[in-house]
Amino acid sequence: MDKQRRKFLKVAGATALAGISAPAVVKLTSSPAIASSGHDAATGHEAPGDAHKAAPHGAEEAPKGVRLGLVVDMRKFYGKPELLDKAIAACNKVHNVPQIDNKKSEIKWVWKAPFENVFPEHSSSHSSKIRKENDFLVMCNHCDEPPCVRVCPTQATYRLPNGIVAMDFHRCIGCRFCMMGCPYGARSFNWENPRPYIKEYNPDFPSRMRGVVEKCNFCGERIALGKEPACLEAVKESGAIVFGDLNDPGSEICEVLDKENTIQRKPSLGTKPSVFYIV
Amino acid sequence: MYNKRFIIPGLVIFVLFVTFPLWFNAFSTASPVPKPELPPGGEKECVAPASEMRDRHMVLLNEWRDGVLRDGERDVITVGGKQYRKGLQMACMQCHTSKEKFCDTCHDYTSVNPFCWDCHLTPEEAALKKETH
Numbered sequence A: 001m002d003k004q005r006r007k008f009l010k011v012a013g014a015t016a017l018a019g020i021s022a023p024a025v026v027k028l029t030s031s032p033a034i035a036s037s038g039h040d041a042a043t044g045h046e047a048p049g050d051a052h053k054a055a056p057h058g059a060e061e062a063p064k065g066v067r068l069g070l071v072v073d074m075r076k077f078y079g080k081p082e083l084l085d086k087a088i089a090a091c092n093k094v095h096n097v098p099q100i101d102n103k104k105s106e107i108k109w110v111w112k113a114p115f116e117n118v119f120p121e122h123s124s125s126h127s128s129k130i131r132k133e134n135d136f137l138v139m140c141n142h143c144d145e146p147p148c149v150r151v152c153p154t155q156a157t158y159r160l161p162n163g164i165v166a167m168d169f170h171r172c173i174g175c176r177f178c179m180m181g182c183p184y185g186a187r188s189f190n191w192e193n194p195r196p197y198i199k200e201y202n203p204d205f206p207s208r209m210r211g212v213v214e215k216c217n218f219c220g221e222r223i224a225l226g227k228e229p230a231c232l233e234a235v236k237e238s239g240a241i242v243f244g245d246l247n248d249p250g251s252e253i254c255e256v257l258d259k260e261n262t263i264q265r266k267p268s269l270g271t272k273p274s275v276f277y278i279v
Numbered sequence B: 001m002y003n004k005r006f007i008i009p010g011l012v013i014f015v016l017f018v019t020f021p022l023w024f025n026a027f028s029t030a031s032p033v034p035k036p037e038l039p040p041g042g043e044k045e046c047v048a049p050a051s052e053m054r055d056r057h058m059v060l061l062n063e064w065r066d067g068v069l070r071d072g073e074r075d076v077i078t079v080g081g082k083q084y085r086k087g088l089q090m091a092c093m094q095c096h097t098s099k100e101k102f103c104d105t106c107h108d109y110t111s112v113n114p115f116c117w118d119c120h121l122t123p124e125e126a127a128l129k130k131e132t133h
């Protein structure tokens, strides 16, 4: 009896030790393979050299389907704050966005902010007058890898096949995880009933209620009707905003992107924004 | 049977007492059957027959919502030669123009409180702050 127990304890101890040390052993012996798999773990066993060939710096995988995007040509906005306001007002109107004059409660779909807030990764110690004196147009980036979608526990926010990061306000429980997840501050929470703060109603669109999050929807409801985003339409004659399919090489937006130097907000985070800026 | 004189009247009183809510409602006018207002514009046709709408309108609205918001099913529906976009504000309320005289009549009667109107605008509400230009 005693002998058996000793044997059992020995075997159990050895097994436990093996179990504890196994992950470390696996990690030590397979570190080159892990390094080579890079961003896409599904590609599996590739030599380090292959991975670099397959994805040269800055390149994307072969695009499939539609991916809607937007270019803000800030050159057209410089010195014209009223043009920015016009684009913002148009959005607020078609989406019944309340105007709450209070930093904590305010609701923003598209707004303006100084360069160093919009592009902290691009700021430099001695920036030009133009950068210092002008505000930049900001909105949800409809990221290709949207962190807000990953954290939403109810799938109230999701990525549509056309690239729009959309919201179903019916499902939003107001947990505000998405606001923590979004690195761009693109989301606002309704701390109070927004209706008293809506100046005029667009009867084709709902308002929101207290306790839900909201943000720019890339005018999904207007695009479905063959219209353009409201902000673009408002400043149409200036050509300051271009909208279209980033995956269609013949689209107007791709022509602009091919021709001009554009930047995205906080590119190092890997969210792959669909909103581009010419600054 | 012993005590027939007491047991039978007692039973009758008991049965009457237990069924009180039934016969009280049958004779009272406290909660008349609701009469939702038919479309003031005179439309006769709905997206589905009235009996089906009565049973399933909430299911249909959920299907529309998921279709429009998630599956790209924004196709218009044609009813009686007129086209409507899917949605409470854009389809239903185009004919049933009064939430108070239509939706509320049955919802009050059955004591349900749907939260549609926390966000969706009734025609009356929308008219309060109309576009001025």
Ligand code: SF4
Pocket: A139, A140, A141, A142, A143, A146, A147, A148, A149, A165, A181, A182, A183, A184, A185, A186, A187, A215, A271
């Ligand atoms: S900008 Fe923010 S809210 Fe918009 S898709 Fe990206 S993470 Fe989500």
Ligand code: SF4
Pocket: A151, A152, A153, A154, A155, A156, A157, A171, A172, A173, A174, A175, A176, A177, A178, A179, A212, A213
């Ligand atoms: S606040 Fe709403 S949309 Fe944001 S994560 Fe929570 S449920 Fe999702």
